[in-house]
Amino acid sequence: MGAISACIFDLDGVVVDTAKYHYIAWKSLANGLGFDFTEEDNERLKGVSRMRSLEILMEIGGVDLDEETQLKLAAKKNEEYLEYILKMTPDEILPGVKDFFEDLKAKGIKIALGSASKNAMTILNQLELTPYFDAIVDGTHVSKAKPDPEVFLKGAELLGYDPENCVVFEDAEAGIEAAINGGMRCVGIGSPEVLNKANFVVPGFEGFSFEKMESGLK
């Protein structure tokens, strides 16, 4: 594997915990349809696109809805989600993320975003993190969902680096598979039992550094 020139970050669950807001909005949609939606159910939606999330929700509730209704409900869910997102502040950036970005910048490593979210720009702006990114690829730029590597390959291409010079940071299994499918190395953020396909796993960015990443990847 080549030298590390760029790091590509997933957003939800890596840079910020938006899962709690997705959960509130999906739960109120489920309740409106007459069934419950638990936090455990919510785990199944991590890294999954908005429309696929709705399909999983329908499966859980045992409901069948036509396409037009699905689009309407997904839009309604997003409206509620946005109410929370628009109240977010830089305080919600996960611990250690900003220090790690600063460390990468100081070492001349490029930073990209590789997220399935169509709200990624809004979230980055709320967190005041947009200026850190040399390239941004989100759910509005891709047609294939993770584990397809499209989102990460586009990021690498925008930065002008080969996949073997990029490292992906992901909290979802599908995202780790996407990185591997794209020929990139991958650091899992979360628990090693779940993210066992990553090159290595850390619980978060607190105390993490470029050196620790390099030695973990060796």
Ligand code: G6P
């Ligand atoms: C990320 C999250 C998912 C979410 C998806 C789409 O991958 O982990 O839970 O469903 O983005 O997000 P959006 O903001 O476009 O609804």
Ligand code: MG
């Ligand atoms: Mg994620």
